Amino acid sequence: MSSVQVVEAKKERGPLNGVDTPKLFATINVVKGQPDLAKFQFRATNRWVKGTHSRSRIETFSGAGGEHRHTGEIEFNADHPEVLVGSDKAPLPVEFLLHAIASCITSGIGNVAAARGVTLTEVESTVEGDIDVRGILGLSDQVRNGYNEIRVHFRIKGDAPPEKLQAIVEQSTARSAVYDVLTNGTAVRVTAEATRG
Amino acid sequence: MSSVQVVEAKKERGPLNGVDTPKLFATINVVKGQPDLAKFQFRATNRWVKGTHSRSRIETFSGAGGEHRHTGEIEFNADHPEVLVGSDKAPLPVEFLLHAIASCITSGIGNVAAARGVTLTEVESTVEGDIDVRGILGLSDQVRNGYNEIRVHFRIKGDAPPEKLQAIVEQSTARSAVYDVLTNGTAVRVTAEATRG
Numbered sequence: 001m002s003s004v005q006v007v008e009a010k011k012e013r014g015p016l017n018g019v020d021t022p023k024l025f026a027t028i029n030v031v032k033g034q035p036d037l038a039k040f041q042f043r044a045t046n047r048w049v050k051g052t053h054s055r056s057r058i059e060t061f062s063g064a065g066g067e068h069r070h071t072g073e074i075e076f077n078a079d080h081p082e083v084l085v086g087s088d089k090a091p092l093p094v095e096f097l098l099h100a101i102a103s104c105i106t107s108g109i110g111n112v113a114a115a116r117g118v119t120l121t122e123v124e125s126t127v128e129g130d131i132d133v134r135g136i137l138g139l140s141d142q143v144r145n146g147y148n149e150i151r152v153h154f155r156i157k158g159d160a161p162p163e164k165l166q167a168i169v170e171q172s173t174a175r176s177a178v179y180d181v182l183t184n185g186t187a188v189r190v191t192a193e194a195t196r197g
Numbered sequence: 198m199s200s201v202q203v204v205e206a207k208k209e210r211g212p213l214n215g216v217d218t219p220k221l222f223a224t225i226n227v228v229k230g231q232p233d234l235a236k237f238q239f240r241a242t243n244r245w246v247k248g249t250h251s252r253s254r255i256e257t258f259s260g261a262g263g264e265h266r267h268t269g270e271i272e273f274n275a276d277h278p279e280v281l282v283g284s285d286k287a288p289l290p291v292e293f294l295l296h297a298i299a300s301c302i303t304s305g306i307g308n309v310a311a312a313r314g315v316t317l318t319e320v321e322s323t324v325e326g327d328i329d330v331r332g333i334l335g336l337s338d339q340v341r342n343g344y345n346e347i348r349v350h351f352r353i354k355g356d357a358p359p360e361k362l363q364a365i366v367e368q369s370t371a372r373s374a375v376y377d378v379l380t381n382g383t384a385v386r387v388t389a390e391a392t393r394g
Contacts, residue, residue: 095241126243136372
C-alpha cells in the first residue's frame with residue numbers, strides 16, 4: 001500500500017473538509033436519544049447609535065442542555081447607505097439576510113459533503129435580492145416591504161461527479177434553517193417598553 | 198425668545214436623531230414621482246473557508262437608478278459553535294437573522310421618530326429565537342428547520358409620551374423589510390454549477 005493510499009483511507013474514516021465527521025455523527029446520535037438537547041435559543045442585543053446606524057452583539061445562546069458564550073466575532077453594525085439617507089457604516093439590515101442564507105447553506109454543504117465522503121475544493125456563491133423600496137418609504141400599500149425574490153447561485157467543486165455535488169447543495173438547502181425561515185416565514189413578536197426621558 | 202427655544206425651533210425643521218429629515222422627505226418625494234428609482238437589488242458573495250465557516254462580502258448594490266458601492270464594513274464571517282461541531286469563528290447564520298430584525302426596526306425608529314419631531318435618547322432591543330435542531334440534524338420530519346418564534350423587545354426613550362414612542366415602534370415594525378420577509382417569507386431560488394475538481 002502506498003503512503004498516498006494510507007492517507008486516503010484515513011481521510012475517509014476521520015474528519016473531512018474541516019468537519020469533525022465522527023463528532024458530528026456522535027452528536028446526532030446523542031440528540032436522537034435525548035430530544036431535549038435539541039432545544040436551542042439564540043439571542044442578540046442591539047443598541048441604536050445614530051440615524052439609521054445600530055450595533056448588535058451576539059454573545060450567548062442556550063442549547064444542548066446548557067448556556068454557551070461565543071468565542072469568535074460578536075459585534076455587528078448595520079446602517080442605511082447614503083442613497084437611502086444613512087451614513088453607510090455597514091450594510092443594510094436586509095443585506096444581512098443574504099449573508100445568512102449563503103452562509104447557512106454553505107455550512108450545510110461542508111457538513112453534508114463530509115458525511116458523504118466528498119472532499120470539497122471550492123464552494124462559492126452569489127446572492128441577489130430584489131426590493132421595491134416604495135414599500136418601506138410608505139409610498140404604496142400594493143408594494144411589499146421586503147424582498148420579492150432572492151436568488152442564490154453556487155459554484156461547487158470536489159472529488160465527486162457533478163450530480164453528487166448538486167445533490168449535496170440540494171440536501172443542504174432542504175435542511176437549512178435560514179432557507180426555512182426565509183421561504184416559510186415564522187412568528188415574530190415585537191414588544192416595547194417606552195419611557196419619556 | 199430664549200436661546201433654548203431657538204435651538205428647538207431649528208431642530209424641528211432640520212435633522213433630528215442624526216437623520217437628515219429634509220433629505221429623507223426630498224428622497225421620498227423624488228421616488229413618488231419616479232417609481233423606477235425605487236427598484237433596488239442587494240447582493241452578497243460568499244466563500245466557504247473550512248468546515249462550517251464561510252465568509253461573505255457585501256460590496257455593491259443597485260438602486261435609485263444607479264450602481265453603488267458600500268464605504269463601510271463589507272466582510273462578515275459565519276460559523277457553527279463547537280457544540281454544533283463548528284469552530285465558532287463567528288455567529289451562526291440563523292443568528293444574523295436576529296441582528297437583521299433588530300437593526301431593521303431600529304433604523305425605522307430613527308427615521309420615523311425624526312419625521313414625527315421626536316428626539317430619541319435611547320433605543321435598545323433584545324432578540325430571542327427558538328429552534329429545535331432536530332430539524333437541521335435530519336432527526337425529525339415533524340420538526341421545522343428554522344425558528345419556531347422570534348421575540349424582539351425594545352426599550353425606547355425620548356421626549357414624547359410613552360404612547361407616542363410605542364406608536365413609533367409599531368410604525369417601524371409595520372414598514373420593516375426584514376419583518377416582512379421573516380413573517381411572510383419570500384421566494385428563494387437556489388441553483389448550482391458543479392464541477393469535479
